[in-house]
Amino acid sequence: MLQAKSINAGYGPAQVLFDFDFSVAEREKVAIIGPNGSGKSTLLKTLMGLTTLYSGVVEFEGEDISRLEPFERARMGLAYLPQVGSTFDNLTIKENLRMAGYTLHKDEREERIGEVLDIFPILKSYVNERVKVLSGGMRQMLATGIALMRRPKIMLFDEPTANLAPNLAEEVMNKILEIEEQFGITMVFVEQNAAMVLGCCDTAYLLVNGRLSYTGSAQELLDNPRFGQIFLGVETI
Ligand SMILES: Nc1ncnc2c1ncn2[C@@H]1O[C@H](COP(=O)(O)OP(=O)(O)OP(=O)(O)O)[C@@H](O)[C@H]1O
Ligand SMILES: [Mg+2]
Structure with missing residues (x-):
């Protein structure tokens, strides 16, 4: 449904993402996790057209949207929920x-x-x-x-549970998952709370320093006994 192929992106001269590949199938629930400053928000912003894309391609439903303005992407069915201020x-x-x-x-x-x-x-x-x-x-x-x-086709959430008490965070997350069920909207989450989000997603993307460090089953990553070290980029799978 939504795909990024070897993207290099950032802000003006400051490159943040390096040779990054990303893809989401319809109704797939995807978790993007990683340490602070690793480029998670930049990835969502790049999918939405809010950063400088130096090279690589972003496709939505088979169409190259790399050069489209954010509002045009929104019109096609992409919804971006920023960390603050929406x-x-x-x-x-x-x-x-x-x-x-x-x-x-x-x-x-x-x-x-x-x-x-x-x-x-x-x-x-x-x-x-x-x-x-x-x-x-x-x-x-x-x-x-x-x-x-x-009525978007895909929703890109940047830390929907940031600064919420644990019980409230879970309530918000459950609501979003209900919406996924009821409306069939594909959901992508950037989350600080890795354990919670991996527990409810199919696929995980782990970013370390703007590069892909792991992608695969969210559950397998969560179950990996070396998850802590892998998360910090000290070890790789
Ligand atoms: N508007 C901007 N202009 C220049 N550099 C930026 C901008 N926004 C972010 N950066 C830089 O890009 C890098 C990645 O930031 P980004 O916000 O994508 O990280 P993140 O993984 O979302 O972090 P966090 O977990 O703190 O939200 C950081 O080094 C940050 O300083
Ligand atoms: Mg962020």
């Missing part, structure tokens, strides 16, 4: 969802808002509250709901 904090929950669906006909927009609120019932009681008063968990749920308004 909500309008001075607007209410309802206004945020309306903004997300502004290109839709009013009836369809209201129907989808209703669906989002059914998935996240907790947001219902705060629908007219400004986002800035919400907890981190509720903001993440709203950010997911905003992306869902456009």
Whole structure:
């Protein structure tokens, strides 16, 4: 569904990703993990067209999208949920969802808002509250709901559970997996909490210093007794 072939990418002259290969099949759940600064966010941003791609190709559903603008990729069905800042904090929950669906006909927009609120019932009681008063968990749920308004084919999450208490992190993750089931959306996760994300994904990508250090079964990586050393790049498989 989404593929990157030997990409070299970064920010202006600062290269971050080196000869990186990445691919996600439809409905495959993929975990991208690695130490701080290893290039996980840069990988998602590169798939979305938000970095400098020096060489290599990004394909979506067989089409070369390497030169497309982020909004064009969004239109094709890619949704990117950044680490921070995907909500309008001075607007209410309802206004945020309306903004997300502004290109839709009013009836369809209201129907989808209703669906989002059914998935996240907790947001219902705060629908007219400004986002800035919400907890981190509720903001993440709203950010997911905003992306869902456009019915994407694939969602790229950058640390959806960052800064959440463990029970809340699990709740957010379970909700996202429910959405995967209900809407058939392919999910890619960058996560700090490697154990949690490997436990619910099919495939893992481990990045160390901008290079691919492991890809394969998420469960096998989790079960590897040398996981700690492999994760830090001290040992390889
Ligand atoms: N906008 C930017 N301009 C220049 N360099 C950047 C930019 N964003 C990130 N970098 C650099 O790129 C490298 C990889 O950063 P990236 O954010 O992709 O890592 P990460 O794996 O997501 O880390 P974390 O776990 O801390 O979120 C780092 O050295 C970082 O300093
Ligand atoms: Mg990051």
